[in-house]
Amino acid sequence: MTARTLLQAADIQRALTRIAHEILESNRGAGDLVILGIPTRGVFLAQRIAGIISNIEPGSQVPVGVLDVTMYRDDLSDNPTRSTSPSHLPVNIDGATVVLVDDVLYSGRTVRAALDALTDMGRPAVVRLAVLVDRGHRELPIRADYVGKNLPTSHSERINVRLVETDGDDLVEIVGER
Amino acid sequence: MRHLLSAADLSRETAIALLDSAEVMAETADRPHKKLPALRGRTIVNLFFEDSTRTRISFEAAQKRLSADVINFAAKGSSVSKGESLKDTAQTLTAMGVDAVVIRHGSSGAPHLLANRGWIDVPVVNAGDGTHEHPTQALLDAFTLRRRVYGHDSRCRGLDGLRVAIVGDVSHSRVARSNAWLLTTLGATVTLVGPPTLLPHDRSAFPVNFATNLDDVLRESPDAVMMLRIQKERMHSAFFPNEREFGLTWGLTAERFAAMSPHTLVMHPGPMNRGLEICSVAADSPQSTILDQVANGVFVRMAVMFAVLTGNEDV
Structure with a gap:
């Protein structure tokens, strides 16, 4: 087993800054934006993106929330799941532009679950997806609107995302035989 | 699980x-x-x-x-x-x-x-x-207590340091038994209160205190008092002289409720025998958690x- 570093702290910061700019560009500003992170690491990435946006557009306060998708997963009967965590929607999402944020996009099943969860909570005008890493191998017709880094991988490899908030440092590494 | x-x-x-x-x-x-x-x-x-x-x-x-x-x-x-x-x-x-x-x-x-x-x-x-x-009853009682005490700050917390009195027909009560275990596991101190005939004979198995005088227990203003239902359907011999006397001695009467600390929560697993183990004043008071439960x-x-x-x- 070998681990190879793919993104350093500065790379992650640059990727998030670019994503923040792209979100503002396609949304034409910060109006009606709501950023929702998918636990665990998506939540912190969402907070960072919102922080960067408020630096770019002084005076704008983008609501940031948490969308837990555990109860909506389609593999609940097969796998031991992780515990559910609370969702938190800072504002009513009806008519808003919701940006979902996750760390790694892989099969697309988490995002599918997130879309179902959103449907139960309101009716956003637009839903977008931002991920730090897209590692391919989609099993559903889902793609990200904002991608930090495309990383082609094989199924046997694992992508580890480490963030200061949860792991003490910022790092993306790939683990597996190469 | x-x-x-x-x-x-x-x-x-x-x-x-x-x-x-x-x-x-x-x-x-x-x-x-x-x-x-x-x-x-x-x-x-x-x-x-x-x-x-x-x-x-x-x-x-x-x-x-x-x-x-x-x-x-x-x-x-x-x-x-x-x-x-x-x-x-x-x-x-x-x-x-x-x-x-x-x-x-x-x-x-x-x-x-x-x-x-x-x-x-x-x-x-x-x-x-x-x-x-009755484990889910104990879990919901613990949940109700935790929410009343800690509100929105409940997550990840136990019930450490809380004092809970469970009163009445203890020996027929699966609710009392499950709560005795669970609340203790979560860090609370449980006291089982009732007539000696309705308390367990072998008390060594229970990690709790026992008392027979409800007024003494209430005077120490516990965080919650849980009144148990008198289970007439399970009583096949005379455990107490009559219902009236039981209610006066071990029930949460209006007089007892009036003298009790306003911070003591009133719990009951239901269904209630109003006027027997619990009076309506207590059951319908803001201290009551019965509908929350x-x-x-x-x-x-x-x-x-x-x-x-x-x-x-x-x-």
Whole structure:
């Protein structure tokens, strides 16, 4: 087993800054934006993106929330799941532009679950997806609107995302035989 | 968690994880769309060999909120009255493709038999067995206490340092037994109060205090006082002279309630015998958590059904 570093702290910061700019560009500003992170690491990435946006557009306060998708997963009967965590929607999402944020996009099943969860909570005008890493191998017709880094991988490899908030440092590494 | 058979089996970590999961379930109650798809396509049978209104409906509501298909079975009017055994009834029902069994039975230990004899191979949840245990009631009582004390800051917390008095017909009460274990596991100090005839004979097995004078206990202003129902249907000999005297000595009368600390919560698992173990003034007061307990029962049972059916290792 070998681990190879793919993104350093500065790379992650640059990727998030670019994503923040792209979100503002396609949304034409910060109006009606709501950023929702998918636990665990998506939540912190969402907070960072919102922080960067408020630096770019002084005076704008983008609501940031948490969308837990555990109860909506389609593999609940097969796998031991992780515990559910609370969702938190800072504002009513009806008519808003919701940006979902996750760390790694892989099969697309988490995002599918997130879309179902959103449907139960309101009716956003637009839903977008931002991920730090897209590692391919989609099993559903889902793609990200904002991608930090495309990383082609094989199924046997694992992508580890480490963030200061949860792991003490910022790092993306790939683990597996190469 | 594979089965939920007894509150005594729960570790502190598991109990807190279940209560935290119930907090998540409680949040969904405020949404316009209350139903979660988590148990879609799963079938749960509620085997009720003993009468129950609130527990059965609470389980059913919890299961339906999680999108499970629910089959309700009441022993009355079923093949059980033709003499069918528990084993045959359970095997017949699971042969129809049931994914989990919730059982309420008049005999202590019936859920254990069902879970451990190899008769059936699905998760079993104890919804009350004889005078043994009623673990989901203890969980909802703990959840209610935790919410009243810590409010929105409840997550990850136990009940450390809280003092709870459980009063009345202790020896017939599976609610008292389950609470004695669970509340103690969560760090609370439990005192069982009642006439000596209605307290356990062998007290060594219980990690709790015992008392016979309710007024002495209330004077120390416990954080909560849980009044138990006098279970007339289980009393086959004279445990106390008459109901009136029991009510005056061990009931939460209006006089006792008036003298009690305004910070002591009043709990009751229901159904209440108003005027016997609890007066209406206390039951309907702001200190009463009785309706909270009913509402929270659904959230706690959602958490339990989710835990046993998704095989979550943490819970």
